[in-house]
Amino acid sequence: MDTAELYLRFAVREVREHSPAYENLARGIAADARLLALIDDLPPIKRQPNLLLASVRFLGGPVADFAPFQSWVVRHWAEVRDTILTRRTQTNEVGRCASLLPMLAGLAQPLALIEVGASAGLCLYPDRYRYHYDDLPAVGPADSPVVLACRTNGKVPVPERVPEVVWRAGLDLNPLDVRDEEEMRWLECLVWPGQDERLLRLRGAVRVVREDPPHLVRGDLNETLPDLVALAPKEATVVVFHSAVLPYLEPEARDRFVSAVRSLPVRWISNEGSPRLPSMLARLEHGLPEDRLAFLPALDGEPVAMAGPHGEWLNWLDA
Known part of the structure; x- marks a missing residue:
């Protein structure tokens, strides 16, 4: 367009x-x-x-x-x-963790997380946030400064507890340091005006991550990912995940990434706008919403849900 x-x-x-x-x-x-x-x-x-x-x-x-x-x-x-x-669009929206949590919690524990396009690494801490799915009992640490609310539809496998994460690392062309006030000001400018709740949870997530900053690697995802996977502990389930990253790749680089991640000994979780992985659209029984942007959370290339871009809603694709 x-x-x-x-x-x-x-x-x-x-x-x-x-x-x-x-x-x-x-x-x-x-x-x-x-x-x-x-x-x-x-x-x-x-x-x-x-x-x-x-x-x-x-x-x-x-x-x-x-x-x-x-x-x-x-x-x-x-x-x-x-x-x-x-600068780059590095929104680092922690609300997307609400879309990822059911998939992460359903994998063999413990987990070693690798986020592609990690920005400041805020989404590498899904175990440190608290979740409210509809009126179900809350999940996650009661003292977390980040509380994520998510409306659901369908048989979402809402877990009783957050996953066990024993190792976490991120990969980005330009990783941001949570201790750098100017870089965090840039993240705040990426939150849309009038979305005070998003701004508050961004600031809460920054406080969480500053207490235990992640291992972030600067590099191209197609060149650096295999080396990062090799560093993950062997006793953990290694999970490579990403949200809203593929729009910033040229089609050839996107195809190379998909082929590469499928060849690695990892579980792959993607949470992208549907046009970025067109092969997944053929697996949908019903079409996508016409009036709003929808993401397609997927596990190992198979879509499991449709989701709001900021994790505000999650519609499970029932088998």
């Missing part, structure tokens, strides 16, 4: 009813020839709406109304462009 379509899709399928400010800005950008021309001068992978909008916020630009936003971006485009080219 072209850039105007990209921003309109972001407005309609992602931020609508979640962030009125971003919906207004995205619709405005989609109809503004001046901004579209500036964005089109960026490499295709850097034209992402959230990357542009987060960069403006990171630089202190206005995001409440389109007119001041448009004029500010045009005046400060050199700075905005430099930030876009320097």
Whole structure:
């Protein structure tokens, strides 16, 4: 799709009813020839709406109304462009752990976790967060500063306890240090305006992870993953997982990754927007939602559920 379509899709399928400010800005950008021309001068992978909008916020630009936003971006485009080219969309949404937990808890314990596209590694700690699935008893440490609520549909195998994690590591082209205040400010700018609950749980997760920072490796997933898998303890079930990472790979690199992870002695959990792994769509009995973005949590390449992009809902695909 072209850039105007990209921003309109972001407005309609992602931020609508979640962030009125971003919906207004995205619709405005989609109809503004001046901004579209500036964005089109960026490499295709850097034209992402959230990357542009987060960069403006990171630089202190206005995001409440389109007119001041448009004029500010045009005046400060050199700075905005430099930030876009320097930074990455590394949302690190811990709410997605609610989508992953039923699969993780169902594997042979204990677990050694490897997250691809780990950002600051916040999703490497699913055992340190507390979960509320509908009105079922809460799962996870009662004193956790992170509480994740998830609406469910279908026979979701909600566990009675969090998984046992004995080792964890992450892989990213640009890993972020939870102890670095400027990098954590960037993560906060990636949370959409008006989503105070997401911001609070991000800050809570940062506090959790700062107490026990993860082992993060800088590198390309196709080149570095096998070496990282080799470091995992042999007595644990090694799980390679990722969420919302594949949109940032070219199709050839994506195919190489899928082939590589299938060849490794690991369990593979993916949680991606459905177009990124089209082979999974053929396994769905019913179609995907037309009016909202849906992720497809999958185990070893087999989809088990549809999920909200931030783990806010989970619909199990009953056998």
